[in-house]
Every structure is written in structure tokens, then in C-alpha cells.
Amino acid sequence: MEFALLGWPEDDHRLRLDHRRFAYAGKFVMTSTGKAVVGDDGVVAAAAFDADRTDAETLCVRYVTVREDRQGERLGARLLRFVRERARERGYERVTIGVNNPFSYQAAYRAGLCFTGEESGLAELTLAWPGDRSQSRYQAGLDVFRERDLSSEETSFLADKRERDPPAVLSPPA
Incomplete structure (x- = not known):
């Protein structure tokens, strides 16, 4: 299982997810949020995040989605922990x-x-x-x-x- 940070909000990264297999798939096409993913046989979970509009020291995770057939494997929790660690490393x-x-x-x-x-x-x-x-x-x-x-x-x-x-x-x- 590989965890990857695709980019921070300023990197204008898009992520296309299959709307039939992921909740909130359309939210990941936006370029105004950073993205992180978990993959093994393609993307199995994704997170979108950006800085809080009122507090520059806070990172807001906007969406976490796990592919329908992989729910229950704690991938969302593990991905959220991964994002939390990357945010801490970046100074949030x-x-x-x-x-x-x-x-x-x-x-x-x-x-x-x-x-x-x-x-x-x-x-x-x-x-x-x-x-x-x-x-x-x-x-x-x-x-x-x-x-x-x-x-x-x-x-x-x-x-x-x-x-x-x-x-x-x-x-x-x-």
C-alpha cells in the first residue's frame, strides 16, 4: 500500500476519481485543494485539503473518500494520519x-x-x-x-x- 502526497493547494493538482466507486469524486477535480492518495491497484482512497481561511496555522481536510470496495480497511484513517503528518512537517x-x-x-x-x-x-x-x-x-x-x-x-x-x-x-x- 503506497501513500503519496500529490501536491499542496498551490500546486493546482486535479484528481479524477470514478464517481461510481467514490463518494465526493467531483470534489477532487478542483485545483484549489491539495491532494493525497493511497494506492495499490490504482487509487483506493483520497483526501483533499487546504489552509484554513481564518488561521494560517491550521490545515483543513475537506474530503476523505475510500473506494466503495475497500471501505472498512481503515484506509481513510490511515490516509488522514498521513495528511496530518505531512501538515506537521510543513509547519501547520x-x-x-x-x-x-x-x-x-x-x-x-x-x-x-x-x-x-x-x-x-x-x-x-x-x-x-x-x-x-x-x-x-x-x-x-x-x-x-x-x-x-x-x-x-x-x-x-x-x-x-x-x-x-x-x-x-x-x-x-x-
Whole structure:
């Protein structure tokens, strides 16, 4: 599995993903965001990111998508960790992402990001690195999702996570 940084926002990089296999595929054609990918048999996961418009020390991850047939392999979490490490190397003090479902929330936690207590956009919870990795903060974010109309898979997932500690942070990709 190879992780690659395709470019930073100023590099004007486009990435064409098959819209039948990737959610948010159209967002990766934009040239105003940086891109990172995971690949083995072609691109299996991608992330788009740019600097926060109000804080030059913060990198915002705008989208993470995993090819439909590769979901559940923790590729999104590993790619987000890869982007977090590249951002740190480039001098960013903070990395944020907005997530709108409990599976993305869990992936962001595995990448080392934590719930900030804030919501933004269209029902998105904001997670950031560095942050508070306490059980109470982790559960506070899950509680926000528990109040929503969810699929049976999401409801079952949240029930399994009740009163648990946050997941361990994955090691950075080699």
C-alpha cells in the first residue's frame, strides 16, 4: 500500500476519481485543494485539503473518500494520519476535519484527531489535532450522532461504542 502526497493547494493538482466507486469524486477535480492518495491497484482512497481561511496555522481536510470496495480497511484513517503528518512537517500547528457520520468520526479519532465540541456546515462535527482525547469528549461527539435519525448500521455501531474509550491512534504509514 503506497501513500503519496500529490501536491499542496498551490500546486493546482486535479484528481479524477470514478464517481461510481467514490463518494465526493467531483470534489477532487478542483485545483484549489491539495491532494493525497493511497494506492495499490490504482487509487483506493483520497483526501483533499487546504489552509484554513481564518488561521494560517491550521490545515483543513475537506474530503476523505475510500473506494466503495475497500471501505472498512481503515484506509481513510490511515490516509488522514498521513495528511496530518505531512501538515506537521510543513509547519501547520493544527489539523481539522468536519465529519457527518459516526464511521468518519471513528476514523478521524484513529488518525489522532479529537472532537472539539463544535458543529459546523451541514450537521458536521469538528475534530482537530491536537485535542482532548478523554473518554468524556469522545462520548460527547458520539452522543451528538445518537440524537440523529441513523441507519441500523450506525445505530448498532454507536451502541457498541457506548462508554468506551476513544480508539487507539494508528501508527503513521511507513
